Amino acid sequence: MMSHLRSGRLPDSAVRQESLRSLNLELVFRHIVTADRPISRTELANATGLTRPTITRIVEELLTGRLITESAVTHNGRAGRPRVGLTLSKTGPAGLGLDIRADGLAACVVDLTGTVRQLSFHPAPRSDAPTVLADLASMARAAVAAVAAELTVVNATLAVPGPVRDGVVQSAPALGWRCVDAAGPLRNRLGLPVTVDNEANLAALGEMYAGGPTDTSFVYVSGGLDIGAGIVLEGQLMRGTRGWSGELGHVSVHPDGEPCPCGSRGCLQTYASLSTILGEESAPADVTPDAVIINRAETGAPLTLAALERAGTALGIALSSMLNILDVNTVLLGGSFSLLSSWIIDIVKAEMDRRVLTASWAPIAIRPAVLGPDAAVIGAALTSIDEIRQHPTSWLARQTAGTA
Template sequence: MLPCRPSASSSPRPEPPRPGHPRRYRVNVSQSAAGAATGGPGRAPADQVAVRRANLVRVLGVVRSAGPLSRAAAARHAGLTRATVSSLVAELIGRGLLRETGFQQDGTVGRPGRRLEIDGRAVSALGLEVNSRYLAAWSTDLAGRTRHERRVVHDATREGAERTIRALAGIAAELLGEARAAGVRTAGIGVAVPGPVDTDGGTVRAAPNLGWRDVPAARLLRELLGLPDGTTVAVDNEANLAALAECGRAGAGAADLVYVTGEEGIGAGIVVNGGLLRGAGGFSGELGHLQVDPAGGTCACGRTGCLETKVGLTAAIRIAAPDLAAGGAASRDPRELAGELLRRATEGDPRALAGLDEIGRWLGIGLAVPVNLLNPEVIVLGGYFAAVAPYLLPAAMRELRERAVAGDAAVSRVTGSALGFSAAVRGAAGVIVEEVFADPTRLMPAVTGDG
């Protein structure tokens, strides 16, 4: 399936195919480009570039979704002439985005044509993640193949913003250097952080579990890495990026989805009709800071009884494995702690089972909010929730069914993430990949030609 969109206002999703008809893709072409197509006076040069760029996107999207396929088949899917597609394909091959491989018989007559498929081996996207307990990096080529992966334990709360971003830049510099040595260009860097972000400026507005406020993460990374102005550094909330990664995952995506992080902090990434729902200021999804127990404990945000104080990883360790809390759990990788919780539950440890059941009850109370407010098709549980989902979901679903105002028909499917703790960092890299597919000409100077 095609990936989800970074926001609800992005390019439209492809039209579904009709029986017996090839899939066709809708591409937004500006009015000026449309004017050029009809011979608008005095505007042809710029508008021809816009039309060609839109057609490059169209052909690249067809091959990405339906390939491998021949040039003739690509022309039919895209609704363009064979001559135009041949010119566009030549440019996309030159940019390292497509390649020809093998032969494919197109119909019952004529010579077989070379098959087109996504290449992208010489272009990579780098995803970075800041968590209160670790730093992570993941790079991929444009065909979705993993190039490099790093993960290091790091106490971002204790180290503070400056040291943490320096450490993150060190990891990024290592992977960027390895890519350059292999002759691979990095198209940009996506960064996942646990808190509301001003995505236009790349500033972390508030990250309670990190103790950060108004940290210009994008600017600091750009300066530390010495990146040229044309290189994207896109910073976003971890739940948003994880939601995009889950929504775009083949076989598991849904047009209406809520992703719930299960780490030190609890947040939600909301996908509606295939696009992120960010809210008016871009700060939606703070599910973990909804009050569920007025008599509860104090949250890292300073409020009382937030959902995070009941189901965050620190609460889970305290309730289901208190000996780990006394043994320095804060310095361990959350993935290890999730594995230990799962091991104890699997072995029938009474304390672990009772604790996870209690956490599941509170989780169900929290999930009732997006179910009643948004009616998503699926809720994906990430982080440690995914690891111990079999022991959380029975209590969570009981509570959720009791609280669904419209009854069982409104209860969403709830499932654990197949991407686990890597969803956010993969989503961060995915944002950069989508930028390339949205504008192939950003990789190198445009090639002139008829399009």
């Protein structure tokens, strides 16, 4: 034993015991997370097979760490005395989501239950990357401060319109970004771990968490600065070999068409992005582009209606190719497309019905996303808190270290 102490190593038996304690804690916590109502200590013992003393110790640890709370009494469907229920805490760790949109910046904080506790949006003109990230950091600090009395923000996730690798935005033509380190500046300014991911991927996760799609396989299409797709197959987000899947906006719908900022020609982006639909006349500084488009469409502006028809047709062509490959029959229109769905959804559906091989006997469902333009920032915040939902021991270790 003395040799172990001198070397700073624990005996193998102690390591195994500590690992078992962590596994048991995560098992109990997972049952609380997935329960559709407050769950009692007795029910946890029955569900996990752990002894009552072990359940009591784990529950006390989770209560002390502000991961769970005791709720009103709960009944397990059997005769007898009601028992105290346990449920996720709304006053413990929280996740921060950030989003760069076509018309501004957004920040969101969610608690451990997935409830949105803070959601803010600020219009922002197009600017260089350092300015955008500085403005975003200011928004993030304000969002964190707004919930600080009850919540501790532990992680942040940024949604960007382009492929990302190790926190670096490889290419975001709509932003004019190439090889921009987005994670580093935010991490330095916020003092938090920061993850950067494609906004369509995060929006698809947000919709899945929110229970939007009834199908476990679906394509989420995000329209805005750029056009991207989050692909979910059997409940799992499909990222591709390098995490760069879903760049639907740069699928060519007209090989000899208009040049695209990405360097190719005829990309969907050049026919269906917000800037293309908006046309040469820019939106006023205090009005979002999609609001301008909606106002023009509602008043029957011919150029706007024609642009929406071209956008819907091009989007239907691109999605048809994707659906023929993936064999998915549910499409969610998100981002600005959710706001413009009244004008484009029937056009997109008509194209897919003509072009998707299986459409005649396996109808395709297409509808606006539940979370609308906020899907990416909410999905980012939920992703930030998911690590603690999956591995609560990391949070508990931080709490213990903070009180040592």
